[in-house]
Amino acid sequence: MSKDGFFARARRNPSFLVGAALVLLVAGAAALSLVWTPYPPAAIDVPHKLLEPSAGHWLGTDSLGRDVASEILAGARISILVGVIAVGIGVIFGVALGLVAASAKGVVEDLIMRLSDFAFAFPALLMAIMLTATFGAGVVNAIIAIGVFNVPLFARVTRASANAVMAREFILAARASGKGPVAIAFEHVLPNVAPVLIVQATIQFAIAVLAEAALSYLGLGAQPPQTSWGRMLSEAQNLLYQAPRLAVFPGLAIMIAVLGLNLLGDGLRDLLDPRLRARR
Amino acid sequence: MLLDVAGLNIDLPTPDGARRIVRDVSFALDRGETLGVVGESGSGKTMTALALMGLSPEGAAISGAIRFDGKDLAKLDDAAWRALRGDRIAMIFQEPMTALNPLHTIGRQIAEPLIVHRGLSRRAAMAEAVKLLARVGLPDPRRARAYPHQLSGGQRQRAMIAMALSCGPSLVIADEPTTALDVTVQAQILALLAELGRQADMAMILVSHDLAVIAQNCKRVVVMYGGMVMESGTTAAVLERPAHPYTRALLQARPRLGATRGQRLRVIPGSAPSAGEAPPGCPFAGRCPLTVPACSAAPPPAAPWRGDRIARCIRLEEAENVA
Numbered sequence: 114m115s116k117d118g119f120f121a122r123a124r125r126n127p128s129f130l131v132g133a134a135l136v137l138l139v140a141g142a143a144a145l146s147l148v149w150t151p152y153p154p155a156a157i158d159v160p161h162k163l164l165e166p167s168a169g170h171w172l173g174t175d176s177l178g179r180d181v182a183s184e185i186l187a188g189a190r191i192s193i194l195v196g197v198i199a200v201g202i203g204v205i206f207g208v209a210l211g212l213v214a215a216s217a218k219g220v221v222e223d224l225i226m227r228l229s230d231f232a233f234a235f236p237a238l239l240m241a242i243m244l245t246a247t248f249g250a251g252v253v254n255a256i257i258a259i260g261v262f263n264v265p266l267f268a269r270v271t272r273a274s275a276n277a278v279m280a281r282e283f284i285l286a287a288r289a290s291g292k293g294p295v296a297i298a299f300e301h302v303l304p305n306v307a308p309v310l311i312v313q314a315t316i317q318f319a320i321a322v323l324a325e326a327a328l329s330y331l332g333l334g335a336q337p338p339q340t341s342w343g344r345m346l347s348e349a350q351n352l353l354y355q356a357p358r359l360a361v362f363p364g365l366a367i368m369i370a371v372l373g374l375n376l377l378g379d380g381l382r383d384l385l386d387p388r389l390r391a392r393r
Numbered sequence: 394m395l396l397d398v399a400g401l402n403i404d405l406p407t408p409d410g411a412r413r414i415v416r417d418v419s420f421a422l423d424r425g426e427t428l429g430v431v432g433e434s435g436s437g438k439t440m441t442a443l444a445l446m447g448l449s450p451e452g453a454a455i456s457g458a459i460r461f462d463g464k465d466l467a468k469l470d471d472a473a474w475r476a477l478r479g480d481r482i483a484m485i486f487q488e489p490m491t492a493l494n495p496l497h498t499i500g501r502q503i504a505e506p507l508i509v510h511r512g513l514s515r516r517a518a519m520a521e522a523v524k525l526l527a528r529v530g531l532p533d534p535r536r537a538r539a540y541p542h543q544l545s546g547g548q549r550q551r552a553m554i555a556m557a558l559s560c561g562p563s564l565v566i567a568d569e570p571t572t573a574l575d576v577t578v579q580a581q582i583l584a585l586l587a588e589l590g591r592q593a594d595m596a597m598i599l600v601s602h603d604l605a606v607i608a609q610n611c612k613r614v615v616v617m618y619g620g621m622v623m624e625s626g627t628t629a630a631v632l633e634r635p636a637h638p639y640t641r642a643l644l645q646a647r648p649r650l651g652a653t654r655g656q657r658l659r660v661i662p663g664s665a666p667s668a669g670e671a672p673p674g675c676p677f678a679g680r681c682p683l684t685v686p687a688c689s690a691a692p693p694p695a696a697p698w699r700g701d702r703i704a705r706c707i708r709l710e711e712a713e714n715v716a
Contacts, residue, residue, distance in 0.1 A: 218451060281491060282486055282488065282491040282492045283491060283492050283493055283494040283495075285448060285486070285492070286484070286486055286492040286493070286553075286556075287494070287505070288448055288478070289446055289448060289478055289479060289483065289484040289486075290478065290479035290483070290505055290506040290509065290556065290557075291475050291476065291477070291478040291479030291480055291506060291509045291510055292475070292479075292505065292509055293475055296509075300497075301494055301497075304496045304497075305494075305495075305496060
């Protein structure tokens with residue numbers, strides 16, 4: 114461990130700084146939309162449809178006269194909600210399975226890993242389409258579908274890092290002091306794999322935001338009047354030549370969120386990885 | 394008798410089938426006694442030590458008897474092993490930097506066995522950890538809140554000792570406890586271990602490749618080579634009048650003060666058999682100047698020699714005459 118604290122090193126890490134700023138921007142937009150938006154995001158105002166950006170409507174209005182700026186702000190909420198819950202599902206179940214696999218070894222490990230390979234072999238979007246087709250379109254089912262896809266991924270990452278930690282001598286020392294396998298997994302292994310998981314969670318968050326947009330674009334995610342960036346893109350498609358800005362603004366919003374999360378993940382990887390830290 | 398190991402064999406699985414890496418090892422230990430185990434890397438000393446803790450690698454097959462305090466350890470299940478480890482039998486590892494979890498304070502790690510075995514609350518265990526640190530020569534109570542990387546090598550090994558001794562074990566296995574330390578710190582740590590052992594009437598198995606460490610700290614010694622006990626007896630007898638050709642060669646390979654400048658160290662010809670490559674006969678056959686065909690035919694029996702010594706060699710008489 115270097116003498117510099119985490120924050121001192123973070124200040125010198127440009128990808129962490131830019132990533133954190135972009136993510137905070139999106140989070141701020143979502144938080145702001147809870148208390149204030151220029152117009153109610155779902156308010157239809159047909160006489161004022163397809164307005165160009167102006168002082169009254171910063172980003173203009175869409176084909177039903179809804180204020181685009183308000184929709185973008187409210188859409189951040191859905192993106193964050195989907196990301197947090199879908200990644201949460203993946204982390205909770207995936208990390209548990211990965212720890213069990215690494216602690217139990219043998220048949221249990223093989224079984225868990227083969228099952229996760231099986232789930233992995235299925236294209237994620239196809240699985241999400243299947244799930245929403247079976248259980249109905251909507252944000253909740255989209256979240257569950259994306260979350261289920263995250264489980265085998267986190268199981269794999271956890272198992273691989275946990276196995277590396279388990280080979281270290283302090284695990285043998287903990288066993289020599291009489292600790293049981295469950296206590297060792299939670300108190301010794303988990304904290305040592307946490308940095309890897311944090312980085313992975315950031316990147317999966319970005320993928321979840323994209324997946325939600327894709328599902329909503331396909332009409333399987335957010336349903337009107339619920340606002341989502343993916344749904345906005347899908348509706349903008351019909352007017353792509355008349356009003357391309359209707360596709361550009363939600364597209365930019367998605368880009369900012371995904372780019373921010375990826376940069377943040379890269380920055381965290383550098384900041385939390387002890388090997389990279391030693392090299393600098 | 395606190396510990397009685399008789400005919401211990403350890404087989405490790407390999408892709409080519411099981412390989413015997415510890416062969417017919419026997420030794421005994423009284424309460425409060427310190428036994429030295431000396432041998433090169435690959436001699437089976439660490440595997441023997443781990444077997445006494447029930448921490449043999451996955452898939453290892455162990456046969457023979459290990460009697461500790463009247464119980465046969467070979468018959469214990471996982472839960473019974475966990476109850477024993479860290480409480481009645483504890484272990485001190487070679488490299489305290491890697492044997493301590495870098496993310497936990499040393500106080501917390503010393504407190505752990507007390508929470509597991511004594512059912513102490515975290516707060517009570519931490520208070521006890523501060524007292525234990527004072528006993529191992531780290532009297533500053535703030536040390537308990539330090540992380541391993543904030544301590545020096547000697548301080549870390551003291552913390553490791555505090556962790557091993559926290560529950561007052563009757564047997565401590567120290568696997569090369571001072572190898573990672575420089576010589577002055579080494580002497581302090583060994584003196585500390587000896588002192589704490591005397592106070593608590595604690596028996597110790599001191600595993601080392603360093604003959605000087607063994608000579609200073611142990612009454613009796615077991616010399617291992619190729620997974621077998623080559624010779625065992627009192628340290629004074631074994632080191633001053635080695636009976637076994639291997640022990641003899643080992644002592645001659647040591648650098649000595651007063652040797653003529655420029656005189657080369659006597660090396661043992663050949664190289665040690667790697668773990669598991671056990672030949673059917675004596676593992677030292679071939680490197681030993683006294684090898685005869687019978688040496689490679691069958692493992693030499695453990696035979697008493699000159700009093701209470703035991704040596705495994707069919708040519709002890711000849712070896713004595715060579716000297």
